[in-house]
Amino acid sequence: MPIALTAKVARREDIVAACDAAIALGIRVGMAATHARALVSDLDLRPADPLADAAFLERLARFGVRRWSPVVAVTPPDGLWLDITGCAHLHGGEARFCRRLQVFCRRVGYSVRVAVADTPGAAHALARFGPTELVIVPPGGTGPALAPLPVAALRLDPPALRAARKFGFERVADLLPVARGPLARRLGLPAIVRLDQALGAAAEPIAGIEDIDAPCVEKRLLEPIGTAEAIAHVMRDLLNDLADILQARRLGVRALRLVAARIDGTEQVVGVGTSRPTREAAHLLKLLQLRIERIDPGLGLEHFRLLAPHTEHLDATALGTVLAGDRPLRDPARLVDMVAGRIGASAVYRMIAAASHVPERAAMPGDPGAVAGAWPAWRRPIRLFARPEPLFGVIALWPDQPPRRFEWRGVAHRVVAGDGPERIHGEWWRRDAEIFGIRDYFRVEDDAGGRYWVFRRGNGVESDSGDLSWWMHGVFA
Incomplete structure (x- = not known):
């Protein structure tokens, strides 16, 4: 049954939302409820609940703060602003994040339109009036992207929209060449502000x-500050206060966000993360001090707020081994946090074993504080190439003998010893192309003492198991 929502507008009931089935029958937003009921006799009309929507x-938005971005704001009546500046790479880039966001919304039963742009105003306009459900504007392309949109995309007031229609301004492109002074006299100063914001x-x-x-926790200052020493002193006070709250709740932080408000009304936001939950103020202070140089105090900072958006349960540490005189194992978490704070969290990782027989999938970068787990007993080279490199001029006795000669990186190698083959089949459950894929691996040693791990695509007999080409996949010590 088609469904539409109604709300009281002036002295009549109007349609404010409709399902796809109702829209297909001619129901439109803004239509009078009596007209809609006469047009579709079995239309299910229900009163809108703006408070529940808000x-x-x-x-x-609170879910988005925990999962997507530290800065999420509600844009009434039907949208969200997400500031993904500096955190898009954590989700695999802007395009991948937007696709994951669309999948998430559709999974819970909601349609969504997503736009990424340099400014909040442009993203707001393109999400509602853009040509597709997903629009990603490259840096510097805001003007051309906004030009074909209607003037209503700029969030203008009804009087400004009526004035725009009166003077013939239909698209944003019509406003761009007009001088700001005459345009302000025609549409009003708020319309110029909206255009400049977009x-x-x-x-x-x-x-x-x-x-x-x-x-x-937060702290307001009597006088603005701007030096690194003063900012570090405020950080120390905030962390001490936050540590008391965390201890009372038995929590440890995994992420911290410091928001510093300048006297001109703007904010400076910096954040740090930890590899393990902690509430040690001295350690967290060292991490935050690495971010002081990113804070632009401007004319001065007058208000600070320290927030822990990601926390985990943290109980007391057992000290039985220490009291007994044994030396505890050293925890590398502090070192990992300091190094990650200097060179980036993505540059610090630990290789962990993965459940795969394919060599390039058998190890993957993981959390540096996690346990690596048990490694398989298979003999693998010390240096395994991310992508196998082709070999040329290979001489080998098929189907199960190692090569006697090959050329790699322009250098000829004569093999004096070899072992194998070790047959590895493709993982058919990943993709159909690996159903018949076979690799035969050999450990070989050349006359110069170099030891290599090479493989042949295919079993050496059937052509559909591989193209019988030879590849270098690793080098032994």
Whole structure:
């Protein structure tokens, strides 16, 4: 049954939302409810609940703070702003993050339109008036992307929209060549502000929603500060206060976000992460001090807020071995945090074993603080190439003998000893192309003492098992 939502507008009931089935029958947003009921006799009309919609958006925004971005704001009545500056790489890039966001919304039963742009105003306009459900504007392409959109995409007030229609302004492209002075006299100053915000000529800070469950402390200063020493002193005080809250809740932080408000109304945000939950103020202070150089104090900072958006349960540490005189195992978590704070979290990892027989899939980078697990007993080279390299001029006795000669990287190698083959089949459950894929691996040694791990595609007999080409996959010590 088609469903539509109604709300009281002025003195009549209007349609404010409709399902796809109702839209297919001619129901449109803004249509009078009596007209819609006359057009579709079995239309299910229900009153809209804007308060429930706002509450749902707020819950979704709090979920986004924990999972997507530290800065998420509600854009009434039906949208969210996500500031993914500096965190898009954590989700695999902007395009992959947007696709995952679409899949998430569809999975819970909601349609979604996503836009990524340099400014919040441009993203807001393209998400609602863009040509497709997913629009990603490259840096510097805001103007051309906004030009074909209608003037209503700039979030103008109804009087400004009526004035725009009166003067013949239909698209954003019609506003761009007009001087700001005459345009302000025709549409009003708020319309110029909206246009400048969308183009990036005027700032539009996003006031992100705060997670009410996240531990948070703040400090307001009597006088603005701007030196690194003063900022570090405020960080120390905030961390001491936050440590007391964390201890009372038996929590440890995995991520910290420091928000410093400048006297001009803008904010400076820096964040740090830890490999393991901790509430040690001295260690967290060292991590935050690495971010001081990223804070632009401007004319001065007057308000600081320290938030822990990601926390985990942290109980007391057992000290029985220490009291007994045994030396405890050294925890590398502090070293990992310091190195990651200097060169980036993605540059610090530990290779862990993965459940795969294919050599390049048998190991993968993981959490540096995690346990590597048990490694298989298979003999593998010390240096395994990420991509196998082709061999040329191979002389070998098929089907199960190692090569006697090959050329690799322009150098000829004469093999004096070899062992194998070790047959590895493709993982057919991943993709159909690996159903008949076979690799025969050999450990060979050349006359110069070099030891290599080479393989042949195919079993040496059947052509559909591989193209019988030879490849170098690793080098032994």
